[in-house]
Amino acid sequence: MATFGDSLRDIAAxxxxxxxxxxxxxxxxPIDRLVVRPDANLEAVAAEFTTLLRASVSAAxxxxxxxxxxxxxxxxxxxxxxxxxxEDYFLFAALxxxxxxxxxxxxxxxxxxxxxxxxx
Numbered sequence: 001m002a003t004f005g006d007s008l009r010d011i012a013a014x015x016x017x018x019x020x021x022x023x024x025x026x027x028x029x030p031i032d033r034l035v036v037r038p039d040a041n042l043e044a045v046a047a048e049f050t051t052l053l054r055a056s057v058s059a060a061x062x063x064x065x066x067x068x069x070x071x072x073x074x075x076x077x078x079x080x081x082x083x084x085x086x087e088d089y090f091l092f093a094a095l096x097x098x099x100x101x102x103x104x105x106x107x108x109x110x111x112x113x114x115x116x117x118x119x120x
Contacts, residue, residue, distance in 0.1 A: 004118075007111045008034035011091075014107040017099035019078070022046055022092040023085075023115070026054055031089070039094075045080065046092045049073065053082050053090065070108075072101065083108040086119045 008021045012034055020042045022033040028050035030043070053071055060068045071082040079095040081104055091108050095101075 004032040004115070005034065007115055008032060011093065011107045011111050012036050015093070015095065015099065015104045017096040017104070018093060019096060020046070020092075020094040024050065024090055024092055026050065026057070026088050026090065037096075042094045045078070045094065049080055049082060049092065057087075070105065072105075074101075079104075081105060081108055083112045085112045085115050089115075089119050091115070 004023050008023065011021055012018045019037040019039060020033065020035050023031045024046065025031060028047045030046070049071075052073070053068070056071055057068045060066060067084065067087070069084050073080040075097075077097055079097060079099050079101060081093040081095065081101070083091040085091060091112055093104060093108055095104055
């Protein structure tokens with residue numbers, strides 16, 4: 001059986017622009033993490049994006065759009081992808097700004113589908 005760390009390493013192997021990967025709860029607490037390129041700010045960034053994720057989940061539900069599956073934030077210095085695993089858990093990926101977002105989305109979606117079984 002694969003561990004959470006194995007899933008994170010698989011994503012990093014598929015997405016060479018990965019800086020940090022985290023498996024997190026919607027409370028902002030990381031369950032597991034893989035730091036590929038250390039940056040002191042990225043853990044704080046992940047926690048801040050958890051607030052954005054919760055607001056987006058609420059907005060999607062309140063407007064009848066259904067469950068939020070993913071959230072992408074692109075800035076000058078980083079691309080952040082958040083992928084829902086369940087209502088309470090998600091994957092956070094901090095990528096270099098030149099990352100191939102489609103490839104990263106595919107890798108995160110595959111991992112989220114595999115991890116979903118662990119949380120149900």
